[in-house]
Amino acid sequence: MWRYVFSRLISVFTALFIIVTLTFLLMQLLPGTPYGNTDELTDHQIELLNQKYGLDQPVAIQYVKYLGNLLQGDLGISFKYAGRSVNDVIAERIGPSALIGFQGLVFGTIVGLLLGIISALKHNTFLDYGAVIVAVLGMSIPSFIFAALMQYYIGVKLGWLPPALWEGYQNTIMPSIALSVIVIATVARFIRSEMLEVLGQDYVLTSRAKGISRKKVIVRHVLRNALIPVLTMLAPLTVNLLTGTLVIEKIFAVPGIGEQFTMSIMLNDYSVIMGITLFYSVVFIIIIFLVDLLYGVVDPRIRLDGGVQ
Amino acid sequence: MKRFLTVSDLDVSFKTYNGEINVLRGVSFHLNEGETLAIVGESGSGKSVTAKTIMQLLPKQNSSVNKGTVMFRDVNLLEFNEKQMEKIRGSEISMVFQDPMTSLNPTMSVGKQIMEGLREHQSITKKEALDRAIALLEMVGIPNAKERVKEYPHQFSGGMRQRVAIAIAIACDPKVLLADEPTTALDVTIQAQILELIKELQEKLNTGIILITHDLGVVANMAHRVAVMYAGEIIEVGTVEEIFYEPKHPYTWGLLSSMPKLHVEQDEALVPIAGSPPDLSEVSEGCSFSERCPYAMKVCHKYSPQPTVLSKHHYASCWLLDDRAQKVKPPVEIGEVNYGS
């Protein structure tokens, strides 16, 4: 086990290294400068700026320097938010993103599980079709539409919750719900499909023969065995939710990181791009790793360190 | 002895793409307290389905119980709803499923699986349940039970899994135990041990056992009475002696004579019953065994025989028992031969 974790760690670092390297190189190809609109700067001035930020040096040297700073935990200074360190930018913005992402995930998973279970238990009845349609609408209509509708009707017309901004806990509710839509859809659909598969297995009969109620059978036996694909799908979703989503953050004026990322790419804010990419990749790799470990927890038959033979 | 489980006139059918198949056709039998009833018979004859019907665990989407009652004490289980059944299952009636590989949840440790039923029906703490689970595992002869409770089914051999399944079934001291081939995957010494265990349990709790098995040795050891099934019907019932020494149905004869005998030279071929079982999707006229029966008469192809009472416990459904039929002698081995080694 530890050997596995260790060898996995090595390959994870390799992957991270490659991501950092490739992103660094690709980023160089982006058109334009990180200085925003340079309409009125003279060539000399741009040269001065490049010198100041070390961008006049060969890419290889810039890269080595970047890695050096990285090892010391320094992600550099933002170009757009002049003078602010990327560490700060990420640190300040990750909180809100993670909070609404986490809430959305939890809420979505719970509702999704319920829908999925209802669907599977009432297979091919109207309840099932109802749950299917709810889930499908959840995945085929983009979440920003739900967000906007919620904002208008709940926030403005009914006034139950603040329509936007980031002032208190109530502000987190609507964004979380909007984010949960896709989670609900994902969980509901996968749970339904997998549960149908599992419900036909013999051990479900065994547990029912023990006198366990259907509900408990579902919770203890069926769900767990139906979990693998849900986990697989939820992993990247979790990463995306926790690391922020552009539209929802924009609509609810949440000071999150998702919006920041797009922005910095559009503006060539190199250090922020690198910082967030790195951050995102680390979260992604960690979560995928956890999911892989979870595979083994959920289904002890799965052994990742073994090949076929 | 009290008769406390009575199955009468059970008809069960499955919908398949080949059409409807009538898997059980008028199955009736009863079980007394403290008694072991063995059900033997052709594979595919409906033994497992019978057991599942009693438990009401048939797959809902394609099976239907068309007729019949399952009286447990004085209630008809078939009229029970799911909630009521849940109370009964595991505590009053429990079942060991035929297949040990798939009947355990691969993602739950065996200990948990045993504890689950315990905690459902008895108000005990987790710790107590765990201790009981370990004790049960030891009882069914799993070495090192303390450690192995934490393991998962895939880490157990087939026989060990079967024993786990038995442990689950007997965990709550059920009144009726439906054991569907509980020892097929076990070697003889362990089998003997398990059978002993079941017997002890029976004596202690006066449990009624329905033992489904192919192993006539086990039947001889365990059963008080034997029911022989063929193609969804019970064609002969009797005490174990009656079935072994005075079988009356040609199918029973066939079964008994197809066993290997320890004293017979091994080069001698075994004597299987000729032909293959009938297609249950067709409603055939006459006796379902008629096409394979060497003693078949014209009537057998036309009318299905009714049970004939042969003694207090012994019934058989065969036209040969009709007065008008020629008397035939069962094959030589039956009833006369000593099986000693």
Place this chain on the structure above:
Amino acid sequence: MQQNLDLISNDLFEPDPVVGKVEKKMKNRPQMSFWKDAWIRLRRNKGAILSIVILSIITILAVVGPYFSGHTYSEQNVLHSNLPPKIAGLEWLGFNGIDASGIDQYEARNLSENYWFGTDQFGRDIWTRVWEGTKISLYIAFLAAALDLIIGVIYGGISGYFGGRIDNILQRIIEILVGIPNLILIILFILIFEPGIISITLAMVITGWVNMARVVRGQILQLKGQEFVLASRTLGANPLRLITKHLLPNTLGSIIVTLMFTIPTAIFFEAFLSFIGLGLQPPLASLGILVDDGYKSMLLFPYKMIFPAVVISLIMICFNVLADGLRDALDPKMRK
């Protein structure tokens, strides 16, 4: 059946063994492969059939719909801008040409012509644009599905089946692909490629299939140790056969569901690509773009968003019901 024993005449009691005499009657289902069998089962699923019908209608409308209205998707007439939908005879359904402030715009502007789905701000016919967009979005849907099936399933299959080091490497590659910001690649794409369907396709090739690969891998990891797989290995089945014949069929349920997620994601990914310049060239618009555009004026001109959204939802609901039907049909145990 209690027969009267006396009715049975004595002559019936003559021996008449038939063992070995009668040939077994062959009442056989026609020989069917798994797939054919599945198709037959699918045909019995009303929901699935209805979905196929609706999808066919949508596909047909996508092809011929634009010719019904007498407008092209790009024909612009600012005098007719922002007209609400109006269909003669369907006024009671809301197709009455009355806008959010209760004015019949057709009367107000003295128009005799009806726009079935209304018009956008350029006065373009939304009906035509919706069907034109459906064509593109359907293409995107199929493209996404194809990528998922071709790249995702194979990739995941190989990764899960071979496991160990190969799995490790393949999974790290996925992590790298996901880790590198998509947007950077897309911006570089915009610089290099002409915008259009091919560029969309390329952009989707990068990571569109990743979820599928992971789902398939997860399932196969779970399945590959099962005895039926071992049995087939002892028969000499090569990995290809094992994966395609044994592992994937048992993964189909998840594959289908995953596919159903890829499709809407792809439809809106295309809209995003088009918006930043890699996708379609305006005024050509896909359903995703129409929804995105309509969203901005959702409260004032709801019809601009509703029609494309309804078509997307309808397509997706049909796909999903069909997928569920397919999943049931592909699972022999689910048969009724």
Place this chain on the structure above:
Amino acid sequence: ACNFTGSEKTTQQPTENGDASASTDEGSKAQGQVLRVIEEDEIASLDIVKAHDTVSGVVISNTMEGLYGIDKNHQPVLAGASKHEVSEDGLVHTFTIRDNVWSNGDPVTAYDYEYSWKRTFEEVGYYTYSFANAKILNAQAIMDGEKSPDELGIEAKDDKTLVVTLEGPSPLLNYSLAFTAFFPVNQAFVEEVGDAYGTEYDMALYNGPFMLTDWQHDQGWKYKKNPNYREADMVKLEEINVSVVKDESTAVNLYEAGKVDLIEVSSAFIDRYKSDPNYSASVTAGLKFLRFNHNNKFLANEHIRRALDMAWEKESLTDVILKNGSIPTYFLVPDIAKAPSGETFRSLNGDFTGTVEEAQKYFKQGLEELGVDSIELNVLAADDTVNRDTAEYLKAEWEKNLDGLTINIEIQPFQSRLELEKAIDYDISLSSYIPSSADPLNYLDMWVTGKSFNRMDYSNPEYDELVNRAWNELDDEKRYDLMLEAERMLFDDAAIGPMYQDATAIIRKPYVKDVVHHPTLPQYDYKWVYIE
């Protein structure tokens, strides 16, 4: 209500109405003289060297002050200086600094100006070009690397006396001095905090009507009235709460819910508010126009260019598509500044209009001259809604009206579009320009050969000469004549295709009074605002 910021030095109290479900009835307002507005982005920096975005511009111009300020009527007036003396030749300007203090109590001195201006050059601030435009001595040379920032034409004689030297007569100097780039900074403070200057509300000093008292990154910030401001008694607002909201419909919803008092709206929402009494549109000095690549084989032809300019209806674009009060333009210089005669630029020069029929004629002529019967052109547009819509509209109009023309729309993200434009790698580009002062010369200067804004290889020596003369003409009447002629010449050449003069559509609660909205950047001035 709790705060969800990562920052620990938060001092923000939840606003009274920050609590959800507080009051949602329309028109609910904050208590007292509090204005609630939104900005669509975070403040990039409070440092005038680093900030060159509109948001920072508004914050800086409301919290700091330079030698000149802009009055209610958008005219430059003395602000940080109490006196402005000009030498005979117009090259040496001597300012007397008014008594004023920084928010830490230090007096504002002439040295602060000198330090600030030179610092801008040292640190390569974006707005150095406006020093060059203002003809501050050596500004251009420093930008080109020929001189050092030290040699900039500014010198503090003593605390109160500041001497600015020019390279030549500068008709736009006063306007320029009101621009944020020319503001002072407190040397001691800047040197003390170093790189952190301008990154937090307490990492900057203020000498303007307001000062920042809170800044939650990406969420918003808060201004409070500056009690030490020289004209503090004129400032009525006690507090301004700014929230960062990037989505327009969100802004509208916040306004509807009574959470903010003033928002800008655009096309889709204008339909909704057009007839609302709280709606108003004010034109800006921003100009949207078509750049024709004069190197392009087809666009090198004057007739083709003229046809492209005339062949579409500008009114429909502004009235039906944009709807925000933008004015269709048949000219280069909008009607903002007035000539000395009191007449406007437009009334003097008239419109350069044409009809679709003429356009078709020109186009045919052009095709004949080129010897082709069809041409295909790309239109480069940025990836925002307005530009896309405009491009779509143009494509449809052009293709409808000009036979043989095929238009491809090429959408590019902001940076890419900029790079392509700079490299003159496009056919037609949708461009915009907003000057830092509304003088006609700013608009005309763009098309001088080799100027960075030219970016389309238009070159007409006579035109260059005219503009150059206007730059050096201190007599306003003569200067206007030169400029009028230059504009005519530009349209003679059909060098560009003007589209419209931008406007900002605003809705604000009726109790918000006297919001001043300047046509040039930075637009919002809160100095005179009060709540009724």
Place this chain on the structure above:
Amino acid sequence: MDHKDTLIEIKNVKKHFRLNKRTILKAVDDVSLKIYKGETLGVVGESGCGKSTLGRTIIRLYKPTDGQIIYDKQNVGERLSKRDEKRFQKRVQMIFQDPYSSLNSRMTVREIISEGLVIHEPKLTRAFLEKKVSELLELVGLNINHANRYPHEFSGGQRQRIGIARALAVEPEFIIADEPIAALDVSIQSQIVNLLKDLQKEKGLTYMFIAHDLSMVRHISDRVAVMYLGNLVELATSKKLYTNPLHPYTEALLSAIPIPDPKIERARERIILKGTIPSPTNPPKGCRFHTRCAYAMKMCAEFTPELKEIEPHHYVACHLTTAD
């Protein structure tokens, strides 16, 4: 049976499973035996003693931890070339113990049975396949009517027969039958056993027959191997083994065979093995059986007895016999 050709020779084969960091489960520990061409080797032993593991190791489903498996002069315990592997797979087949999980639930019986044929001879015509499938089904007591059904529609016994038909389809020369008949009723058991024997006679097949049913093992086997906790403890011709069991475990085993005669069965005495069953993760030192052996001596706990040929073709690993 003196001069038989060896078909397969197993030399010191070990198969250990690593359960976790510290625990290693020695499922098969140092087993050596030969299987001759045309014979049936019965393998019996306690459940969990490693019979299936041994079988699976022989058929290359598991890579042996140690030791050699020489099949027809070739060591198949190591990597094989593609061609050799394919050849091996056609020659050796396995009938799996579990009739439930060993059939792919998404394949029809036809597909399951014909898979081997399709793999090894891809060019077969449909008609031929159909005929072959039909033959095979008849052979195992099913019929072509069943060909279109899916495994879950069958009873346990029926599934087992499908598994047998699958193994027979490629006409192997060596079949490892892992409890092929446990799930069948006696009539069909005898049918299958007859079938296996007929095939053996006809085609000279070799079987490794793993079973718990000792009477059936006796009936079918030429020689019988008795395993205990991963070790081979006794190996002899079936006649010798059943008449003269030398190992105490074999003795206990034989005494426990249930006899299908109620009177005898109930009156009978059995050797009941005492003591707890040791675990393969931590097998006892010395003779692995000593913890439960009625005759255990001091040395049994110390030294591991070697498998020795006590009389011709009768091997035992017990200090009792070797001590004589």
